[in-house]
Amino acid sequence: MAIKESKGERIFHVVNVILMIILMILMIYPFWYVIMYSLSKPELAMSGGAFLKPKGFTLDAYKMVFRNRSILYGLKTSLIVTIGGAGIGTLVSAMTAYPLSKKDMPGKKIFTYLFLFTMFFGGGLVPEYLLLKKLHMLDTYWALFLPGCISVWNILVIKNFYKGIPDSLEESAKIDGASDLTVFFKIILPLSKPILATIALFLAVGFWNDFFGSIVYIFDKDKWSLQAVLREIITNTQEAMTRQGITIRNENSSNVSQKTLTMATIMVTTIPILVVYPFVQKYFVKGTMIGSVKG
Amino acid sequence: MSEVNVLVNKNIGKKKNTSKKLWTNICKYKYLYLLILPGFIHLLIFRYATMYGSIIAFKDYNMFKGIFESPWVGFQNFRDLFNTPKFPLVMKNTLIISLLKMIFGFPAPIILALLLNELKNLKFKKITQTVVYLPHFISWVVFAGIIRAFLNPVDGFVNEIIKVFTGGVPYDFLGSKSTFRSLLVVTDIYKGIGWGTIIYMAALAGVDQELYEAATIDGANLFQRMFYITLPSIKPVIMTLFILGLGGILNAGFEQIFLLYNDMVLPVADIIDTYIYRKGIKEAAYSLGAAAGMFKSVIALVLVIITNKIANKIGEEGVW
Numbered sequence: 001m002a003i004k005e006s007k008g009e010r011i012f013h014v015v016n017v018i019l020m021i022i023l024m025i026l027m028i029y030p031f032w033y034v035i036m037y038s039l040s041k042p043e044l045a046m047s048g049g050a051f052l053k054p055k056g057f058t059l060d061a062y063k064m065v066f067r068n069r070s071i072l073y074g075l076k077t078s079l080i081v082t083i084g085g086a087g088i089g090t091l092v093s094a095m096t097a098y099p100l101s102k103k104d105m106p107g108k109k110i111f112t113y114l115f116l117f118t119m120f121f122g123g124g125l126v127p128e129y130l131l132l133k134k135l136h137m138l139d140t141y142w143a144l145f146l147p148g149c150i151s152v153w154n155i156l157v158i159k160n161f162y163k164g165i166p167d168s169l170e171e172s173a174k175i176d177g178a179s180d181l182t183v184f185f186k187i188i189l190p191l192s193k194p195i196l197a198t199i200a201l202f203l204a205v206g207f208w209n210d211f212f213g214s215i216v217y218i219f220d221k222d223k224w225s226l227q228a229v230l231r232e233i234i235t236n237t238q239e240a241m242t243r244q245g246i247t248i249r250n251e252n253s254s255n256v257s258q259k260t261l262t263m264a265t266i267m268v269t270t271i272p273i274l275v276v277y278p279f280v281q282k283y284f285v286k287g288t289m290i291g292s293v294k295g
Numbered sequence: 296m297s298e299v300n301v302l303v304n305k306n307i308g309k310k311k312n313t314s315k316k317l318w319t320n321i322c323k324y325k326y327l328y329l330l331i332l333p334g335f336i337h338l339l340i341f342r343y344a345t346m347y348g349s350i351i352a353f354k355d356y357n358m359f360k361g362i363f364e365s366p367w368v369g370f371q372n373f374r375d376l377f378n379t380p381k382f383p384l385v386m387k388n389t390l391i392i393s394l395l396k397m398i399f400g401f402p403a404p405i406i407l408a409l410l411l412n413e414l415k416n417l418k419f420k421k422i423t424q425t426v427v428y429l430p431h432f433i434s435w436v437v438f439a440g441i442i443r444a445f446l447n448p449v450d451g452f453v454n455e456i457i458k459v460f461t462g463g464v465p466y467d468f469l470g471s472k473s474t475f476r477s478l479l480v481v482t483d484i485y486k487g488i489g490w491g492t493i494i495y496m497a498a499l500a501g502v503d504q505e506l507y508e509a510a511t512i513d514g515a516n517l518f519q520r521m522f523y524i525t526l527p528s529i530k531p532v533i534m535t536l537f538i539l540g541l542g543g544i545l546n547a548g549f550e551q552i553f554l555l556y557n558d559m560v561l562p563v564a565d566i567i568d569t570y571i572y573r574k575g576i577k578e579a580a581y582s583l584g585a586a587a588g589m590f591k592s593v594i595a596l597v598l599v600i601i602t603n604k605i606a607n608k609i610g611e612e613g614v615w
Contacts, residue, residue, distance in 0.1 A: 008517075013413070024423060033441075046450070048452070051452075092337065095331070095334060099328070105327050106317055106320045114335075120599055121595075122346065123588070124571070124592060125568075125572065126349075126351075127585055135340075150334060150338075212550065228436075234439055234554075266441065270433060273432050273433065284428070
């Protein structure tokens with residue numbers, strides 16, 4: 001632009017950049033602190049400080065985490081639930097959204113209203129608990145992902161995406177004698193890969209981060225998700241660790257303290273997300289933008 | 296071949312009665328019904344059966360008799376619920392925490408989006424966005440762990456700072472009734488501010504850049520452009536999100552509070568959802584828990600309908 005900026009505007013831009021840098025530091029620093037603390041030697045870490053780098057260096061806390069039975073079981077549960085929930089949820093949502101994107105299917109309106117209504121009204125925690133009990137799903141992995149894997153919101157997002165696919169593609173396939181099923185699996189699904197990947201990622205993050213399902217529906221703590229195990233370690237360190245058979249010797253030779261162990265567990269729980277996040281971030285953003293377009 | 300038949304049938308159907316036309320249509324779309332079937336069964340079981348199950352709010356639920364056989368008690372559970380001294384407190388806490396989050400948390404992403412929008416270096420903008428979105432993807436469990444590590448009165452980092460820089464005594468933020476709600480609001484904003492900007496940024500991306508140029512030529516400064524171009528262009532989005540926020544006013548943030556609260560702050564932190572969990576699941580008072588849940592759902596539904604009506608009336612786009 002040819003017009004010169006005023007002094008006030010220039011100051012604003014400088015202040016703005018500084019503000020953003022401060023914000024970024026605020027967002028990153030807690031994780032940095034946790035990583036550095038988890039790598040520190042406990043007797044040095046005890047003195048506190050900002051942990052810009054580890055105090056001493058040891059991986060013993062991580063070794064201990066991966067020797068811990070409940071954390072390994074938690075990892076197993078979290079993987080099953082994340083993969084199962086994201087896989088089934090995405091496929092069924094994609095299937096459900098297709099008929100709803102068709103204009104002239106009889107009963108389409110009724111279906112749509114039945115789905116939409118559940119966005120605004122639901123049974124609540126207690127009836128869901130009793131239902132799962134009735135279905136004999138309590139204490140199974142199913143309880144952790146089956147009820148929550150399909151959301152109307154996701155269906156709507158996929159439906160909006162389908163609407164952008166040119167009708168001519170389907171019509172020409174139909175003239176060649178393809179049925180709706182063939183059209184869906186051979187044409188629509190492959191074309192929808194980007195949106196389905198986004199939905200799957202959203203679901204995966206949600207299931208990976210879930211702790212409450214385990215606490216409510218699972219009594220056998222060997223089937224708890226990693227987040228639920230982590231919660232127990234965080235909220236009730238001493239008790240949880242004794243029950244899980246972790247004993248930290250208070251001798252000087254020990255390279256692990258409760259706090260370094262907690263920090264290491266936090267990192268193990270978070271690392272999968274931190275590793276995947278930078279690569280998939282743009283899909284998340286795109287998916288949300290598609291979702292925010294009213295349909 | 297069959298496709299041709301269907302087309303022919305459809306044309307004939309126009310002249311014949313409509314029920315026959317409907318039937319041929321249903322046959323024509325049979326595979327579509329097959330596709331919708333799994334999702335529909337899921338809907339019936341996990342949404343509508345639970346909705347039906349919430350009738351135990353009007354029954355004296357007995358585990359051995361089940362939902363059907365348990366005796367009806369009318370509104371007794373609701374009377375019991377409203378008569379417990381706990382309930383007004385829980386409602387009050389829910390509304391206060393929700394409103395505080397709304398007052399401070401709702402404008403936060405709008406302000407951040409406006410600031411992000413003014414960043415001229417696109418690469419820097421992109422990096423900033425990537426970083427501020429991150430906390431949204433980290434679980435509340437992990438955050439609870441980090442919050443504890445930072446605020447612990449014995450060796451928390453924040454308390455170390457207090458000790459070193461102000462010489463003050465360590466403060467138990469998590470165990471103090473006077474700071475707990477502020478803590479909830481601050482950590483909630485921290486986690487959500489970045490991700491909250493996304494929809495605003497999407498709306499801003501659609502603003503015609505020529506508007507800014509024209510305004511600049513006419514002598515509008517940066518702040519005037521922000522106020523008269525940027526803000527109005529995201530106003531519909533702000534309204535829609537505000538409506539959704541009001542509809543969810545009884546959700547004060549269950550996971551966050553559940554992970555952070557403790558006996559010391561229970562009087563200021565206990566919300567309707569934590570109450571439902573403790574009564575309805577932990578203490579197995581199923582009917583009471585279901586009544587509390589139904590109360591919450593109905594209020595939420597009414598709020599959404601009312602706010603949407605208002606939005607449509609004042610000429611803004613509602614949610615539907």
